Amino acid sequence: MCPDCGSKARIGKSNRLSLAHADLYCSCTDPECGHTFVANLSFSHTLSPSSRTSSALVTELVKAMNPLQRKQLQQELALL
Template identity: 55%
Template structure:
């Protein structure tokens, strides 16, 4: 959430007082409104929704696993095809 702003229902900005990380892609943010006259404290849930572009790491990992699963002939054939690029 670095750089993103949380707003209270009153329209004022809120500060994140505490982050309770539940997993790598899910966290509860404990927020407090900066408007002293409001004083609202609340929890915002932050969670992973869906992928727009897959992680390069995941794609690389997948490719390595696929190549490992190939037969020696399959690997040789792939190597030959890759030299064409």
């Protein structure tokens, strides 16, 4: 939305500054306004962690176990 007149705005270009932040170059779609501006898009917070992250964490934890602990874990998982 255009911060000047409230009409819809169009993103013409984005400039990613990091994985969590980007500048969005916008222009108002109302020809009488013609406002151009830069908006910021940023990551706020996680609601549900990524499955990839969880899998990587489990893999690293299993790698850190000694052979006896790994065997016990295998036995416990077999019961599920």
